Amino acid sequence: MVMSLIPGPEDLYLFHEGNLFQSYRMLGAHLTIEAGVSGVRFSVWAPHAREVRVIGDFNRWDGSKHVMQKISLWGVWSLFVPNIKEGNYYKYEIATSGGATLHKADPYAFWSEVKPGTASRIASLEGYEWADQAWREKRKTTSAFHGPMNIYEVHLGTWKKKPDGGYYTYRELAEDLVEYVKDMGYTHIELLPLAEHPYDRSWGYQATGYYSVTSRFGTPKDFMYFIDRCHQAGLGVIMDWVPGHFVKDDHGLRRFDGEPLFEYNDPARADKPEWGTLSFDFSKPEVVSFLISNALFWMDIYHIDGLRVDAVASLLYLNFGKPREMWVKNTHGGDENPEAIEFIKKLNRTVFGYDPHALMMAEDSTAWPLVTAPVHDGGLGFNYKWNMGWMNDMLKYMEMDPYFRGGSHSLLTFSFMYAFSENYVLPLSHDEVVHGKKSLLNKMPGDYWQKFANLRVLYGYMMSHPGKKLLFMGGEFGQFDEWKDLEDLDWEMLGYDSHLSMHRYVRDLNHLYLREAALWELDHQPEGFAWIDPHDQKQSVATFMRKSSDPEDVLVIVSNFTPVYHEHYRIGVPYAGEYVELFNSDAGEYGGSGKLNSGKLKTEEIAWHDRPDSLHIGLPPLATVIFKPIKIKRKRSKANRGRSRADA
Structure with a gap:
C-alpha cells in the first residue's frame, strides 16, 4: 500500500x-x-x-x-x-x-x-519478491541478435487441461510447462494474449481488460510467479499484444462514456467487420498514453521480456480486411493510416528508451519497408518481424506432392533473396493449424511414414534457415488433428511410436540448435549464409552453408524434399579435410529409414558446385542432413610447395 x-x-x-x-x-x-x-x-x-x-x-x-x-x-x-x-x-x-x-x-x-x-x-501489484535478478542482468549483456532464439508458442488454456476439464493455474504451469519447455530446448515461451477477455475462442485477441491479466488461471501475483520461474529456468517470455482492435462487449471500452472514446468517431474508420471489433483511435493523445503505457506495464510490473505486436497490417492500412463499400482515404488520398504509423514509431522509441533489450516483434503480412529499422533511420522501429512470406511459401511447397515440387523450386529458395532485409523470425504459429487449415503433420502429403518424414525435413530446413524460430504447441510431437481451441493437446499421441519419435526428433534438433553457433550467431548478416547449390530443382534438393564469426565454424546443410534415396550424391564443400554427419532427420530413432553417413567422411579433390573439393554422401529420402568439418586440410600454393622442396 x-x-x-x-x-x-x-x-x-x-x-x-x-x-x-x-x-x-x-x-x-x-x-x-x-x-x-x-x-x-x-x-x-x-x-x-x-x-x-x-x-x-x-x-x-x-x-x-x-x-x-x-x-x-x-x-x-x-x-x-x-x-x-x-x-x-x-x-x-x-x-x-x-x-x-x-x-x-x-x-x-x-x-x-x-x-x-x-x-x-481491487488488486495490489506490490509486494511480490522477485528472484529473477540473474536473468535480468544477463539480458543486459547478451545480444538477442547474435544469440539463439527458439520460441515455443503457447495458449495456456489448451496446452493441458485437468481431467475434469478445468484449467491449470499459473502456479501449476510454472512447474509443468516451464520444466517441459526447458527440457525441449526452447529459449523463449510466447503466450497468446493474456489480457482479460470475455470469450474463450477469441484466444485473448479481443480484450476488455488491457491491464488485467486474465483471472482464468489465477491472480496477478500468481502470474508474476509464473514469469519468475520462467526466468529462473533461463527462459524468456514474450506476450502477444493487441493494439489494433478491441471487443464490442457492453462492459468494455466501446462507447465508454456514451460516445466513441477509445475508438474512432467515424464508424467507417472504427469498425473492423472481419473480426467484429473496433479500432483504437490513434489520433487521440489519451489513447496513445493508454496503449504505450500498457506496453510498458507488462514489462515493468510483470517483467515480460517483449511483445509480439499482433496484426500490424491492420494498423498500417485503414481498409485492412474491410469490404470496398467501407473504404476510406487519408488526407493524402492514400490507404495508409498516418496516425497509427506515428503511434507505432512512438511506441517503439518509448519501449526501447525504457528497456533497450526488449523484444518488439511485428506480426506483419505486408511488404512495408524497414519494419525492423530504427525510427531515426526511417523505420518503424521494431527489432524483429515475423517472416510471413517464408511461412506461406514453405507450407505451399510442403503441401505439394513431392514428385511435383521441382516445378515450384523457387518457393523453397526465394526467401534467401530477402532473408537479410529485416530481422526475421520464422513462424509456424497457431494461425496455420486452426479453422480448417489442418495440423502441420496433416498438411504433409503421402502415406503415414511420408507425412512424418516431410515434417522432419521441414523442421530441419527451418532450423537451418537464417532467422529466429517459432513453433506452436503440438507441432513438436506431430499433433494429427488441428488445434482444438476448447480442448487440450492430444498428449495421448505420445503413446504411439511415430509421434514419440517426432517428439524426440524436435527435442534433439532444438538442442543441436543451441549448441551450434553457426545456426544463429550471424542470423541477420549475409556473411552467415552461403549457397552451395540452389539449382537442383530436378531432384528438389537444396544445399547451403551456415557460418559463425569463426571462419572455420561451418555447417553444410542438405535437404532432400523427395522420397527418393540418392545413394551417390556429391556436394561441394568449403574446406578439404574430414567431415562428420552431425545430424540426420532420417535416423531410425526419429522414425526414419536409417540411411546414415557413418564415421569420418573424407573430401576428394573433385571440383563440384564451383568448389575445388567435394564430398560423396548418401542422401536420405525426405530428410535434412547436416555435416560439419572436424579436420581441415591446409593446402599450400604451388609456389609454396616449390620452396618447401628446395629447402629440403
Missing part, C-alpha cells in the same frame, strides 16, 4: 498530451492511504460523461454513495473511497450526456472477475 495517488497537474497534462507512459500509476484503482485512512483511489477518463460513480460490493452497487469529482477539463474523474480492501469488486457507473446509465469495467483494472462475470477487482 502506498500513500495518496491523487492525479497531479503534471501527470494530467502529460496524459492529455499523449506522453504519460506510466499512466497506470495514475488511473485505475489503487490501494492507498489518504489522511491516515486506508482505502482506494479511483481515477478514470470519461470526458463525455455527465456524472461518474463508483459501484461495487462495498456499497451494494449503489452509485449514489460514491460520486466522483471531475479533476481535469478534459475529463478525468477521481474519488477516494475508504475501507476498501484487495479483492473487492467494482465498476464505474457512467451517466451519459444522452441520459443513459452505463456500467463499465475499469480500463485500467489490474484484476477482473472470473468469467462470465464482468466486474473489475
